[in-house]
Amino acid sequence: MGWPSDGFRFTLRSLERGSGSWSVVDKAVGENDWAAIRCQRGSTKAPLFFNSQRFLSTDNFQPFSTSFRTVKMSYHNTNSFNNTSSLNNTNSFNVTDSYNKVLNNYTVVDDRSQILTWLSPLEPRLRHRDIQESRIENVGEWVLETEEFKSWYASSGGSGSDNAVLFCYGGPGVGKTYIRY
Amino acid sequence: MLTSYDSSLVIDNLGDRARGQGVAVAGFYFDFAAQEEQSPASMLGAVLRQVVSGLEEVPKEIVEAYEDQKEVMGGRKPRLADIVKMLQNTVSVKRTFICIDALDECVARYRVDILDSLNQIQRVSPGTRMFMTGRPHIEAEVGRHLSGRGTALRIAPRRHDIISYLHRRLDRDIRPDAMDSNLRADILKKIPEDVSEMWVKSTTPEKLARVVH
Numbered sequence: 001m002g003w004p005s006d007g008f009r010f011t012l013r014s015l016e017r018g019s020g021s022w023s024v025v026d027k028a029v030g031e032n033d034w035a036a037i038r039c040q041r042g043s044t045k046a047p048l049f050f051n052s053q054r055f056l057s058t059d060n061f062q063p064f065s066t067s068f069r070t071v072k073m074s075y076h077n078t079n080s081f082n083n084t085s086s087l088n089n090t091n092s093f094n095v096t097d098s099y100n101k102v103l104n105n106y107t108v109v110d111d112r113s114q115i116l117t118w119l120s121p122l123e124p125r126l127r128h129r130d131i132q133e134s135r136i137e138n139v140g141e142w143v144l145e146t147e148e149f150k151s152w153y154a155s156s157g158g159s160g161s162d163n164a165v166l167f168c169y170g171g172p173g174v175g176k177t178y179i180r181y
Numbered sequence: 182m183l184t185s186y187d188s189s190l191v192i193d194n195l196g197d198r199a200r201g202q203g204v205a206v207a208g209f210y211f212d213f214a215a216q217e218e219q220s221p222a223s224m225l226g227a228v229l230r231q232v233v234s235g236l237e238e239v240p241k242e243i244v245e246a247y248e249d250q251k252e253v254m255g256g257r258k259p260r261l262a263d264i265v266k267m268l269q270n271t272v273s274v275k276r277t278f279i280c281i282d283a284l285d286e287c288v289a290r291y292r293v294d295i296l297d298s299l300n301q302i303q304r305v306s307p308g309t310r311m312f313m314t315g316r317p318h319i320e321a322e323v324g325r326h327l328s329g330r331g332t333a334l335r336i337a338p339r340r341h342d343i344i345s346y347l348h349r350r351l352d353r354d355i356r357p358d359a360m361d362s363n364l365r366a367d368i369l370k371k372i373p374e375d376v377s378e379m380w381v382k383s384t385t386p387e388k389l390a391r392v393v394h
Contacts, residue, residue, distance in 0.1 A: 115239050115247045119259060119267075120226030122218065127210045131189040139345050140187045144194055148334040153195075156276075157307030164303050165331035167323050168314045170184050 143168070184314040184336055185210060188282035191312050195278045205277040207231035211286040219287060221294040222261040228279055229268045236275070243267055265298045273306040284315035284323070292319075296326035303327065344369060 143149055152166040192208040199206050207228040211219060233239055246267070250257040259267075271277075279299070284292060303309050313323060320333050347369055354360055 111244075111247075112239055115243060116230050116234055118247055118250075118256075119230040119233065119243070119264070120223045122209075122223050122227040124209045124227050124231075127212070128189055128192060128208055131185050131210070132193065135186060135189060136345055136349050140190050143187050143191065143334070143336065146334060148332050149191075152310060152312070152332060155310070157309070162307065162330050163332040164307065164309065165311045165313060165323065165327050167320055167331050167333045168184065168187060168312070168336045169317045169320055169333060170314070170336045 192280045205232045205275050208280040210282040213286045225264045269305040278310045280312040285319050
């Protein structure tokens with residue numbers, strides 16, 4: 001796999017910030033197969049870290065899709081490149097002993113995303129996205145049309161007999177996972 | 182086979198309706214393969230995280246808790262009691278839907294704490310709606326912890342669901358020459374009548390053809 005060159009355009013499907021076409025504006029390749037690129041969409045700049053096997057998010061190093069053209073990643077730090085001194089200092093990319101150092105040099109995480117990550121390291125959105133992509137149209141939609149669902153949705157907890165919880169259960173033999181190909 | 186599937190559908194549907202309405206939707210999927218890391222604090226933390234990420238600003242209480250723990254050497258993860266308190270305060274300012282998939286895949290001792298915590302949250306903020314899926318034996322447990330505030334709905338794929346699934350499966354047959362329109366019609370007629378969904382899920386077009394002959 002080659003590294004993306006300047007001007008290389010790709011789609012970053014950010015789970016937090018929406019989709020969009022990003023372009024590579026800067027890059028640096030470290031030893032041991034590590035690299036970082038700076039990419040930009042509009043006025044938003046973002047660092048991405050990856051090795052030849054996978055993309056890594058900037059905040060918790062979850063592995064993501066290996067495809068260059070459709071990068072699935074959780075990405076929170078739009079302010080990360082405020083620290084412009086490190087930007088122009090390509091020496092920062094020469095760190096070879098661990099990616100933690102690369103991370104330290106390049107991730108100037110804004111408080112908001114640090115707080116969110118502190119609340120929980122789990123990323124249910126990733127699983128949601130996987131399942132969402134494998135869904136078949138029109139299957140299961142009847143659930144939304146049931147009286148149970150409708151009244152659960154419409155109720156607001158004001159009345160005495162409240163149905164705050166809708167518990168859907170599958171009978172024995174109903175697998176827990178969605179249909180996979 | 183369809184519960185995670187239904188959960189994601191419900192989450193998306195609620196998300197679509199919530200847009201611009203000042204409503205928060207948070208989803209969580211339990212997974213056997215991730216049982217240990219899906220602790221009550223991290224699970225409810227993930228719910229809180231989703232609600233907070235939809236807010237303009239992180240609530241002051243959360244920012245302060247975050248700043249406080251930094252004082253401790255090495256930092257400290259939020260405790261369950263802290264998360265519950267923060268969730269109670271956060272969902273009381275915003276109507277929130279919490280969707281939890283496959284409760285039975287949660288460690289039993291965690292599940293007790295999670296259901297209790299959800300109950301505490303629901304008591305403080307009665308407008309909070311919770312959608313949960315799981316195997317039938319969990320229903321009693323859910324009922325116990327969230328007493329009298331639940332409705333149960335059996336999820337079974339409808340004939341229509343199985344037919345849609347078969348269509349898709351047959352369209353993707355890797356050996357289309359072996360299939361003709363009669364056989365296809367037979368499959369679509371017969372399979373939904375008498376096979377279990379588990380079987381349908383694991384089958385191939387060849388096996389489908391064998392059943393109808």
